[in-house]
Amino acid sequence: MSVSRERWSSDFSRWFDWVIEEAEIYDYGRYPVKGMGVWMPFGFQIRRRIIDIIRELHDSRGHEEVLFPILIPETLLRKESEHIRGFEGEVYWVTHGGLEPLDIKLALRPTSETNITYYESLWIKSYKQLPKKYYQIVSVFRYETKATRPMIRVREITTFKEAHTVHASFSDAERQVLEAIEIYKNLFDKLGIPYIISRRPEWDKFAGALYTIAFDTLMPDSRVMQIGTAHHLGQNFTKVFDFKIQLADGSLDYPWQTSYGVSDRVVASLISVHGDDRGLVLPSIIAPIQVIIIPIPIGLEEEKKTILEEARRIADLLKSSGFRVRVDDREELRPGAKYYYWEVRGVPIRIDIGPEEVKSRVYTVVRRDTLEKYKVSEDKLISELKAIIEDIDSHLSRRAWQSMKSAIKRVRTLKELEEWAKYKRGIVEVPWCGKEECAHRVEETLEVKTLGTPWPEERAEGEYCPICGLKAVTWARYAKTY
């Protein structure tokens, strides 16, 4: 048996709403504030496992976790002019304390470059303290004017991992951007989420950055979603905060900064890229429960008892080998109902234990991704489960990567581009002269967004921009985006 992905791909938007509700991940649309949802226990566990990985990746590379206040005074937020220009339209302001109007409005942080730089300027005085890498995992608020969507475009981003680093030189900050990219590659690889890395075009870089490197992934509806960004901030913030350090030669200079972030969208993309018509399919590293055991109690009371005991014995056996396992011993549900229940929650492995299994000690093992069934004897159970789980994980990742790669098309002529536009499925790469107006022309006529240029940089030798006909310097990527 295999699982169809018909609804998942052809009606993705509805599928997503359905799955986050049905799997009890995120309760959205009932909270009486637009663009805000509630993480339910099962969703919270998934989110927490992702956060654990994120922490590990940052800690192991010398990042230090901190926690800054949620409120940023207007005076601080306005220091960097490009920055505030980029965020002004979507800041929530706290204007009153009780009945008193505040002298200085307080922003609910949309991101924390400003208040963190302010503190860095107090804490860091010498090049010897550098590089310095801080991060925090917090809620940030953005008054989204576009249509909000659960987890994907929300007004409270509840899981915003933002790293902020300080460096003695431009090149060390640039090296830090590379480290950020490595961290994110690592993260997404662990989750089996495919990505394409682009340097965002000038007009779409982070407000206040020199440049932005972005991770995008392909969603089931063939649209592209940004799932991570890394910014070289140059000295833009350190200058306006008059943040100087002393260098080896005794001189004073403004240090260099980077910042990089991922959000709730990591969870959203994990759910999306691996799912199918039956619901979630979770990689084992994330699955809160990796093995669900379903007892199938048939016959006399005595026999039912034996079956349940056998289920618990196997559960203990697996637990002692490090599996996260649970017996679904609820009496009010029939086995079939339990299958659906755990399938929608993406549990990688199911084991059925009924009279047959008790007698033979050969167990029925079902994998979530393909619904293939295996008969496994007790002595081989642990090793087989490990092998199957490993196979599921690699299958999920391979499948997701394949579908993204197959959605990337390179075209060279206007005609090919227009041909592609008829379908607009995925990402198209076009030789580009580097002029903004040519990219905008493509955006307007094809109704797509510029993702940017390939990272690492790729020259387009001997290619010509199909818009203006001039020599192309690189490739530009376009897609329908979230």
Next chain:
RNA sequence: GGGGCCGUAGUCUAGCCUGGCUAGGAUGCAGGGCUUGGGCCCCUGUGGUCCCGGGUUCAAAUCCCGGCGGCCCCA
């Protein structure tokens, strides 16, 4: 930013156009019975500010205005 559709028990939904009966059903939930190898069945019960505010009317879930919220399409 522009346009469209929508809001009725926890969830889905009928009723709305054409105002008037105790707001009907399914699912869920609780209790009971029967069952259990892919969402069993039966009985009983429970659950409603008909999104909010205002207006029209003898009378509003229904018509009108405003707000809030959701979904979809387009920029």
